[in-house]
Amino acid sequence: MSFIPENTPFIALPTALKGKVTPFQLSVLWVLQSYYPNIWPSYPKIAQDAKMSRDKVIKTVAELVELGLLQKQYRIDEYGQRTNCYRVTIWHQCKTLPVPDTSIYAGSLIHTTPVVKNYPPSTPQLPPQSLSTTLTKTIVSKTNIYKNKSFEPFWKTYLEIPKNMRVISLSKKLAYNEFMKLDTKTRDKLKNCLEADIRARTKQLKQDKFSPLFCDAHRWIKNGQYEQYLLTLDKKAPTFKKPKTTPF
Numbered sequence: 001m002s003f004i005p006e007n008t009p010f011i012a013l014p015t016a017l018k019g020k021v022t023p024f025q026l027s028v029l030w031v032l033q034s035y036y037p038n039i040w041p042s043y044p045k046i047a048q049d050a051k052m053s054r055d056k057v058i059k060t061v062a063e064l065v066e067l068g069l070l071q072k073q074y075r076i077d078e079y080g081q082r083t084n085c086y087r088v089t090i091w092h093q094c095k096t097l098p099v100p101d102t103s104i105y106a107g108s109l110i111h112t113t114p115v116v117k118n119y120p121p122s123t124p125q126l127p128p129q130s131l132s133t134t135l136t137k138t139i140v141s142k143t144n145i146y147k148n149k150s151f152e153p154f155w156k157t158y159l160e161i162p163k164n165m166r167v168i169s170l171s172k173k174l175a176y177n178e179f180m181k182l183d184t185k186t187r188d189k190l191k192n193c194l195e196a197d198i199r200a201r202t203k204q205l206k207q208d209k210f211s212p213l214f215c216d217a218h219r220w221i222k223n224g225q226y227e228q229y230l231l232t233l234d235k236k237a238p239t240f241k242k243p244k245t246t247p248f
Helices: 023-033 043-050 054-067 128-143 151-159 172-180 184-206 217-222 227-234
Strands: 070-076 082-088
Touching: 023 043, 023 054, 023 082, 043 054, 054 070, 151 172, 151 184, 151 217, 172 184, 172 217, 184 227
Parallel strands: none
Antiparallel strands: 070 082
């Protein structure tokens, strides 16, 4: 059995890539992902890390772009020079797990050990219907903790962001906690700010410019990435007034 020692950095790739990429393609993906979130190593650097020739790296990168597993964009570095930057887009290969059925009885969903028929008097066994009802109530109670009416539209909008534009893991609980730290007026406008941010990043991608991935929703709020759009929303559009001296 293998294990990962504590505080040891590692690179995660979806197992769904098995049988779909060559060893060279896998090596390049692994190297590029190791530079996240600043994925702009040069061809010689990728070649050094992957133990490949520079020409082979260039060819492999082109193959990954054609397969839709990698996006190559451009950025302007601190010296004003145009360099390559990358976005690894393999995450659509991930297979999501099915939602557990609440009607499943204790043996497989609630307990990891088989149900024993003769329980001791101190631990009475609940009938299957009671267990299912208890589990259903627990799930319902967890969904009711997000009572703010402005949060659900914001959360739904965040989930609708294309997966090639955001991180996969999202925490609704953490996002709600950060959401509730804002004042009421800001909470009501947060969905509009998010939509403005999505439009801005989509425009950058269409212009073949570098655009960072959306982080987890709670970090998007905590880092104040909505603030620039909040100021824009607060500005009123200029209105034209006819001069009083006009003869019309």
